[in-house]
Amino acid sequence: MNHVFYSKNGEKVFIRKLESIDAKNVLEYLCIVGGETDYLLFDHQGLGISIAEEEHILDQYYNHPNSLLLGCFIGEKIVSISNLSVKEKQRIKHISSLGISVKKQYWNQGIGRNLMKYMIEYAQKNDQIKVIQLEVRSDNLNAISLYKEMGFHSIGTMPKAMKIDDIYYENQIMLLEV
């Protein structure tokens, strides 16, 4: 499962499944990325859950046969996280949702593209997953550009998908059939 690539400025990046021992680092990472952009579902306060709760989530992903939670590491530091989460109900369990974030300091280094490529290859090899869906704010043009390059297309918009400081934002709903 471990995989290595090099960022555009030549740093060695490891991709691996996140484990319960990563819980504290993951929560800290989420607070950092949440404070760096308004495009995620949380802010600088992160998920607001305990380390024990995060350990449980990481265990569930780690042992799940069809869902995946991966971290990109430079040295010991988490620089990016992506999740691919299948729906659990019988008639929609061929659909998985994808989320991704990269620490701002490492944007535009090819990390998002490499991690997404890895997630898509995982989905392609998985017998159950047939569709990857994601939602992205319509004004998040960098992310939309990346998703289109990876083969996703927009199937419509969701008005009032996010509310920040009393302002509503629209999302694009994007799909990739695998």
Ligand SMILES: CC(C)(COP(=O)(O)OP(=O)(O)OC[C@H]1O[C@@H](n2cnc3c(N)ncnc32)[C@H](O)[C@@H]1OP(=O)(O)O)[C@@H](O)C(=O)NCCC(=O)NCCS
């Ligand atoms: C969106 C995000 C995941 C992209 O990750 P990244 O590692 O910076 O992206 P990459 O360096 O792999 O770039 C891949 C492509 O994204 C697009 N892109 C990224 N940054 C861009 C920029 N500043 N301007 C234009 N396009 C950009 C380009 O298509 C780029 O292709 P290229 O490398 O051929 O130029 C990252 O910017 C991020 O975490 N943003 C904040 C959180 C977020 O928006 N998450 C997605 C929520 S749906």
